[in-house]
Amino acid sequence: xxxxxxxxxxxxxxxxxxxxxxxxxxxxxxxxxxxxxxxxxxxxxxxxxxxxxxxxxxxxxxxxxxxxxxxxxxxxxxxxxxxxxxxxxxxxxxxxxxxxxxxxxxxxxxxxx
Amino acid sequence: xxxxxxxxxxxxxxxxxxxxxxxxxxxxxxxxxxxxxxxxxxxxxxxxxxxxxxxxxxxxxxxxxxxxxxxxxxxxxxxxxxxxxxxxxxxxxxxxxxxxxxxxxxxxx
Numbered sequence: 001x002x003x004x005x006x007x008x009x010x011x012x013x014x015x016x017x018x019x020x021x022x023x024x025x026x027x028x029x030x031x032x033x034x035x036x037x038x039x040x041x042x043x044x045x046x047x048x049x050x051x052x053x054x055x056x057x058x059x060x061x062x063x064x065x066x067x068x069x070x071x072x073x074x075x076x077x078x079x080x081x082x083x084x085x086x087x088x089x090x091x092x093x094x095x096x097x098x099x100x101x102x103x104x105x106x107x108x109x110x111x112x113x
Numbered sequence: 114x115x116x117x118x119x120x121x122x123x124x125x126x127x128x129x130x131x132x133x134x135x136x137x138x139x140x141x142x143x144x145x146x147x148x149x150x151x152x153x154x155x156x157x158x159x160x161x162x163x164x165x166x167x168x169x170x171x172x173x174x175x176x177x178x179x180x181x182x183x184x185x186x187x188x189x190x191x192x193x194x195x196x197x198x199x200x201x202x203x204x205x206x207x208x209x210x211x212x213x214x215x216x217x218x219x220x221x222x
Contacts, residue, residue, distance in 0.1 A: 012217075031208070042214040100144075
């Protein structure tokens with residue numbers, strides 16, 4: 001158990017609605033990541049955080065924003081969901097600083113109709 | 114920009130056979146990671162390769178890293194059905210990991 005909880009685990013929403021996914025860790029690590037997984041694309045990095053209020057963009061950040069107001073929580077927001085954002089979203093932490101083995105949450109499956 | 118490519122994307126193999134999955138990356142990266150994912154599940158770390166020439170083995174899986182060739186391999190020996198899963202490699206890129214597209218492995222009797 002990596003001490004990571006994602007919520008919600010499943011969500012169905014409509015195009016144009018805002019959606020927030022939450023990643024909660026119990027281990028107090030600085031680095032947290034949001035990836036999306038799609039068939040044929042593997043995992044692609046959306047945003048990551050290296051501390052409270054410190055975030056940076058990944059490969060596919062357009063249409064997403066993040067916030068980290070507490071060490072333990074990393075929020076991913078889709079301001080206006082689109083069907084192309086239908087995906088499985090994984091949160092991950094690094095226990096050894098920025099570069100290192102990642103440990104993943106159970107994933108959040110989002111469907112945008 | 115670091116890019117990671119895996120091949121093959123899909124591998125169907127008979128039990129008892131050997132095979133290798135290849136992971137190429139485009140720019141310098143000293144560390145390489147392998148993960149396993151079962152259908153509908155999260156990713157589980159298999160191997161962490163930290164330097165050129167590193168070799169790690171666990172059961173029927175062996176991973177190696179050649180940083181000069183920018184190549185890592187995951188070798189499967191005498192495959193069994195329990196190894197059926199999707200395998201990902203990932204290379205580090207300053208504070209983050211970049212993943213390959215994955216290799217879906219199916220082992221049949």
